Amino acid sequence: MAQLSLGSSPIYKAKFARSTIFDPKLKFLEIEQTQLGFWNSSKSNMALRLQASTEGVALVQETTETTPKLINDSSDSFTEMKNRFLSFKKHKYLENLERYQELAQAQAPKFLVISCADSRVCPSYILGFQPGEAFVVRNVANLVPPFENGPCETNAALEFSVTTLEVENILVTGHSCCGGIRALMSMEDEENSSSFIKNWVVVGKAAKSSTKATASNLSFDQQCKHCEKESINNSLLNLLTYPWVEERVAKGLLSLHGGYYNFVDCTYEKWTLDYQKSNPKQETGGYAIKNREFWS
Structure with missing residues (x-):
């Protein structure tokens, strides 16, 4: 455990050692001054120790009470x-x-939930998950990067929940008014940026391209709403690029689901990806879904 005391720090000890080892006169002077100070202050120190032993609690309380409160909120x-x-x-x-x-x-959760980090859309609060029921991963715009993108926090949690916890369901749940998706839709194509946000949301560029191709006649806000749902399906397809996910889905041990929470009118859509091992995407470039439900 790191020590906060200056006297215990390695730097302090090193400096003190050099001053005493390489300067014998200084060492003798320090010892002499210390002894003199000790004898001169022994009576006052004795009184302070006596006071501390009888009023220790009061002294602690006094210190606590006089500590300035800098951030009241x-x-x-x-x-x-x-x-x-x-x-x-x-x-x-x-x-x-x-x-x-x-x-x-x-723990033995049946669900892995990949949700947005937005403070308004806590999946456990909205969907009523109790402790132990869902392994939850939250990131900006509830994105799942493809396997070839390499390691990140999201796929580390994905690997653990699938290979170790052996969850039975993965639910990628998006939401209305998503700032991450709006940032994605606002980006220029091939834009180079030092922004962490932009470098993350570009994971959803396939969803953006699909939205631009099919909803270009809509307003920007409507395109963002379209992309919010399209991005969920894109993440479901990205899940199948992970060998250990695809293997368990093919064996019927794991199901992939999408969800969309509209907090403007408090509705929820849920659907399941219809897995086809030979071709998870249809010839039209789309994807097959099943068991679509609308909760309102």
């Missing part, structure tokens, strides 16, 4: 967070203690 936010946590502990954790003790030993 943050303090208020964490006070509310504390109250929510204690409420969770009382009404959820302790009332279901046996279940949480089981989860402390292992």
Whole structure:
């Protein structure tokens, strides 16, 4: 564990060692001054130690109370967070203690959910997942990069949930008014940028191209909405580029689903990718879906 005390830092120790080892006179002077200071202050130190032993709690409280509060809003936010946590502990954790003790030993979720990082679309809150039911990955615009793009946090979580946890369902869920998709649709073709956001959302460029080809007559806002759903299906197809995902889907051990949450009118669409091993895409360049549902 890192030490915050200056006296314990390696740099401090190294400097002190050099000053005492290479300058004997300085070392003797420091010892002499230390001894003199010790004898002169022994009485006052004794009094302070006595006061600390009898009023230690009061001294700590005084220090705490006089600490300046620089960010009042943050303090208020964490006070509310504390109250929510204690409420969770009382009404959820302790009332279901046996279940949480089981989860402390292992997890066996049936779902991997890939959702947007947008603060308005927490999948557990919207879809009611309870602890242990869903392994959740959240990123900007709920994108799944293809296998050939190389390692990233999203496919690391994908690998773990599929190969180790052996989830039975992957749900890629998007949402209305997605800022990540809007950034994708606003980008110029072949744009070079140092922006982390743009370099990430370009993963969805196939969805953007498809949207431009089929919805060019629509307004920009309508094109963004179209791309929000098209991007979900593009991510479902990207999932099949991972060998261990494609293998389990082909064996019927894993299903791939898309979902779209419209928080403007609180509706949810759900569908399943109809996997065809020989050709996951149709001749028209589209894809087959099944079990489409609309929840309202």
